[in-house]
Amino acid sequence: MNDFAVKIAEAVALSRVHAESLMQDRVRVWRTPDGPPVEDEWGHVTPPEPSIVYEGAAKAQNDRTYPGQVDVGGVARVTAMVSHVHFPHGTTEVRGGDVVEWLSSVNPRLVGRQVRISVDQDKTWNTSARFNVAEVVV
Numbered sequence: 724m725n726d727f728a729v730k731i732a733e734a735v736a737l738s739r740v741h742a743e744s745l746m747q748d749r750v751r752v753w754r755t756p757d758g759p760p761v762e763d764e765w766g767h768v769t770p771p772e773p774s775i776v777y778e779g780a781a782k783a784q785n786d787r788t789y790p791g792q793v794d795v796g797g798v799a800r801v802t803a804m805v806s807h808v809h810f811p812h813g814t815t816e817v818r819g820g821d822v823v824e825w826l827s828s829v830n831p832r833l834v835g836r837q838v839r840i841s842v843d844q845d846k847t848w849n850t851s852a853r854f855n856v857a858e859v860v861v
Contacts, residue, residue, distance in 0.1 A: 735848050739812045742850040746780040746811060748828040752840075754821045776816040781823070782809040783833055784853075808838065810852040817852065819843055822859060 724732065753773040760770045785806040808823050817823075821840045825833040838856035 731848065735850060738850040742809070743780065743811045746782040746809065746851075748781050748783065748830075748833065749779065749826045750777075750781040750808070750823050751775060751826055752777040752817050752821050752823050754818075773822075776821060777810070777814065778826075779814075780811055782851075783807075783825070783828075783830070783836075784809055806838065806856050806858075807844075808840070808854050808856050810854075812849060812851055814852040817854065819854075823856065 753775050755773045756771045758771050760768045762768050783806070810817060817840065819840050819842060822837055823840065824837045825835060828834050837859035839859050840854045841857050842855035844853045844855065
């Protein structure tokens with residue numbers, strides 16, 4: 724690495740420590756395995772059991788709402804917003820399609836919230852593992 728790259732690497736390493744210090748929420752991330760549901764001899768169907776892939780620190784984040792509103796089939800207009808979940812740098816267990824649930828948070832409104840990861844955002848000099856998410860409606 725040249726001198727500039729070394730300085731950037733040092734700054735990013737320190738920034739990762741600072742970014743993780745802001746992750747005061749505790750979340751659980753689970754994945755529903757692929758495969759068909761199981762049917763017993765009485766016809767009761769049991770979906771595959773989800774598996775926990777991560778439990779630990781995270782942070783909820785969102786971008787400002789988009790300046791424009793989206794037309795929905797000519798019958799409604801909605802304002803779109805992009806939400807993210809940030810995990811500590813090096814978190815590799817989480818991927819698109821997983822569900823994140825807040826177990827505790829400095830914001831009590833987040834506790835119990837569930838979102839589904841829709842997009843992985845990877846880059847070289849990241850300070851955290853960031854994922855776009857969509858609200859899970861049950």
